Amino acid sequence: MLIIESWLREWADPALDTESLAHQLSMAGLEVDGVTPAAPPFSGVVVGEVKTTAPHPDADKLTVCEVSDGTEVFPVVCGAPNVRAGLKVPFARVGAELPGDFRIKKAKLRGQPSLGMLCGASELGLEDLIDGLLELPADAPVGTDIREYLQLDDQIIEVDLTPNRADCLSVRGIAREVSVLNRVPFNVPAIAPVAPTIDDTFAVTVSAPEACPRYQGRVIRGIDPTAQTPLWMVERLRRSGLRPIDPVVDVTNYVLLELGQPLHAFDLGKLKGGIDVRLAQAGESLTLLDEQTVTLKDDTLVIADANGPLAMAGVMGGAASAVSDGTRDIFLECAFFAPLAIAGKARGYGLHTDSSHRFERGVDPQLQAQAMARATALILAIAGGQAGPVVEVAAEAHLPTPVPIALSAARVEAVLGLSLDAAEIADILARLGMDVVDTGADTWQVTGPSWRFDMAIEADLIEELARVHGYDRLPSRLPAIQGAAISEPETRLPARRLSDLLAARGYAEAITYTFVDPAMQAALAPELTPLALANPISSELAVMRSTLWAGLLTTAQRNLNRQISRLRLFEQGLRFVPGAGEGGGLLQEPMLAGLVFGTARPQHFDDLTDGKPRRVDFLDVKADVEALLAATGGAAVYRFEAAEQHVLHPGQCARIVRDGVEAGWLGKLHPGLAATLDLPADIYLFELRKDVITQVSVPKFSELSEYPSVRRDLALVVPEAVPAGALLESARKACDERLRDIQLFDVYQGDNIEKGHKSLALGLTFQDRSSTLGEADINLLLAGVLSQLKQEFNASLRE
Structure with missing residues (x-):
């Protein structure tokens, strides 16, 4: 403001x-x-009076004037269309300096001497409200410095x-x-009721008293449609950010700025029947003052007459009943609308006005009579006319009633850490307009004034005491608290560990919105109907994400558009899946997701392939995911399975499983989706369920064996489609606890291997805790492994 x-x-x-x-x-x-200053610096400009005017002999659009500065008359050539004899205007004399380092000099224009310049608002650095010269009132004292006369050394505080x-x-x-x-006087201007001079009224009915507990209306007849808003009011409106329109509208805007009460004036000649304050009916429409036609919702409060809606209550008037240049009679409205009845209505129609801004926050419900009197007096003084009696319809039961609040000095000290004197507490609250009743023992019952809607509980009063006493005067005092250690279960891996591990591997953490673009969400999960926001901050952030990939891919788009050639991002957060929660409700599941693009290593550390840096591939990202899983202490319980997922490339996609439970996905971005999103095809993604991957295998001591371990290597030929992970898992099941470790150390396809098959080389380490394993024991264990693998995968020893 x-x-x-x-x-x-x-x-x-x-x-x-x-x-x-x-x-x-x-x-x-x-x-x-x-x-900000009310006007930029300039000097040498005074109130001037145009004494005479004559057409320029050599230029049709120029006028030769004689202008007085109170002591001398100067010839001035002027091109403004509104210059005329008797006009008082800002006059920049020779030597004056105007905004923009423009100095006035003696000149000749088409052969005629010009000793100065007559100024419009724009020449003085003010908003140009009219086309031509800035016309000053007829009583403006000639020769007075224009900065002093218009108070242009004023300041505007935002x-x-x-x-x-x-x-x-x-x-x-x-x-x-x-x-x-x-503690200075509060100089309230005297605002006396304006006595009616005519008996004319216009009927008022309030059909929605809970939304409009007080409505006042007044007929004013015979205003002068040619009247001009006085310059002092025009300047105050301009400096307050409002554009002057006509005297009636200017007065209502002025009272809004001065007292905080919005008002509205209707052209009485355009009204029929009577005013009814009611809710809109289905199918009704209204053309607003900004020429926008809206279809009204049935929860919108309107001001209507016999022909239909005239205005959207508390928001904006209608064009059909607006005051115009030919208006002679008006109906002036001043009302209190309940904040809940107005809140959000303007935004629902894509509007925001000074009236709605105030009404939805709360206007003083006792202010209407004073505002009506102030506006009536100003209209009569500026535009003339005769006022009728004020018609009021009030529903006292629906007007806000301040609630008494109990306050104690002890509570003030406990909250602020400052012992305020009881007399100071009472004084501050009284100066704020509150009714303070001393209930003894440094306690009070306080009732807020009608204009303070935010006084509801004791903490509100304490905040007021702190404000007025001075936040900078409150002592710095540390509260006495006892620290308590946070208990973290050993069976859960902290989220911070996951972040640190990925950061150590070159990833940067991203934090994106949980609400995403509906188009991006539909591209990633077309089969799912996402949770839509009731009041999104923009159309591109309108639904809740069902995967963290939505935010990461959007982030990738923005980075790639800014020539970032290498990305490693991760994010931890919730995904939202409607219908997947308990009882078919909303599932809110913590996830960890990552995105990788570009070269495998940073610049200057590249692995060169054919002279070019090596691009990241599936195995690089899989290694990062395996490092995450290894942090749980149980990497062996996870299995990577070939599978298909809508977002990922069919040939480079893996589902991650732990004990039969899906733990996440890993793979390359699907080429079709990459084209749709205008992204490179070689982007790799992973997403893991945190409730699965953070389950930690608690370390425990196992007795060390004093007997030697023995390693045996097996080269097995299996069908090409057999996953190595499934082979390793089956081998583990075929042995007892004497199998201490199993590793895949070679994969081969080529000569001496049957087409459609491959060779997998396994290293098996055996050790017994109670005795040395003999050759017969080892052979028996190997035979069991070979039998199991042959039966399950048709595996055979490679010759």
Whole structure:
């Protein structure tokens, strides 16, 4: 919100400079984002009066003027369309310096002397609101420095408010805070009710009192449609970020900025029957002031007449009933709408207005009469007319009622670590507008004012005490706590160990959103209907991921688009699978996933193949996964099986299994999917279920055998399709505990091997704990292994 410093100081004027005031507001929780001047530096510009005008003899679009600066009259050639005799405008005399290092010099324009320049708003560095010169009021004192007259040495303070501080969305609200913080008077302008001078009214009905507990309306007839908004109001609106439109709309915007109460004016001649504040009906539509036509939802509160909706309550008016240049009679609306009735409605239609911003956070429910009086008085003063009586419909039962809150000095000290004097506590709360009742023994019953919707519990009051007393004055005191060791089960591998292991192997950890692009999710799991977000932050982040690959592939796309040629990424997080949880609910499963692309080793450490760096392959990534599994102390219990998965290449894909339970997947990105996602085909992925892979085999001592071990090697010929892992697992089952280790150390296909077969060389190590194994014992064990492998895989010894 933009706050004009001079306007603020009319309400509360502390003995602080601008910088100190901004710092104080930030320290009080009203964060100041910046302070900017009302106008850029310039000098030598005064209020000038155009005495005479005459057409330029040699230029149709130029006018020769005589301009007075109060002491002397100067010839000036002007090209503005609105120049005329009697006009008062900013006049830059010879020697003046305008924004952009532009100096005014004596000149001749088409043969006519010009000693100065008449200025529009843009020449002064202001927003150009009209085409031509900046017209000043007729009573502007000629010769006065324009910076002084327009208060251009003013400052604009930009305040960033949290949603709970709706009471500060106005000059009045910020000034109230400044008054409290500095103990200076809070100068509330006198706003007296405007007595009606006509009896005209317009019927009002509130059909949804729970959404609109208070509605006021007033007829004002005979306004002057040619009236101009005074310059002082135009400047305040401009500096506050609002564009002046016409006197009626400008007044409603001005009151919104000044008091924080949104108002709306309807063209009375365009209304029929009476006002009804109700919920929209199915199929109704409304063309808004921005010319957008919306189909109204049945939970949207509207202002309607006999012809249908006139405005979206608390959000935006309709174009059909808007005040225009020909409007003579208006119906002025001022209401309190319940925050829950307005919250989210504007966003639901893709809108955001100053009114909705305030109503959905909470407007003072006792402010409407004062705002109506203020707006009526300003409209009558600027545009004339006669006002009728105020019509009010109120449902007191639905108006917010502040809740009494119990507060104790002991609790204040326990939370803040500071012992505040009881008198100071009561004083601070009273200055904040709260009703404070002393209940004895340094305890109080406190009731918040009508404008503070955020006062609900004791902690809210303590926060206010801390703010006003000063966060920077609170002592630094460490709380007395007793440390407790965190117990981690030995049977679970900590997530940090997994991260450290992958980082040591050259991976970088990624943290991506759990919600992803629906197109990416559909490409990775077309058979699954993902969980959709009810209110996504963007259309590209609209569903919950069912695989961590969605975020990693998106990250890869962004990196590759920025010429990153080598990637090793991993992520730990949850995946969300609808219907796979307990009782058919949502499964939220912790996963560990990785993505690898590029060369096998970093630059300057490349393995060169035919003079080129070697690209990463399936076995490289498999080695990384095996290192992860080995960290559990039980790598032998995992098996890699050839399988098919939609995302992975059919020929380079493995399912990882532990004791018959799927532990994850590993493989190369499917070429078709790579083309769809505009990614290289040689990307490798893995994804593991953390609840499976983090099960640790707890180390335990085994008695060392004093007898020697014996190794025997077997070269077996098996069909080409037989997995080596299955062969090793079967060999282990064929032996007892005397088989201490088994390793695959060679794979061969070629000469002397039957086509469609391969040779697998196994190294078996035997050892007995109670005796030395003899040759007969070893041969018996080997015979059992060969018999098992022949029976299961048709394996035979290689000759």
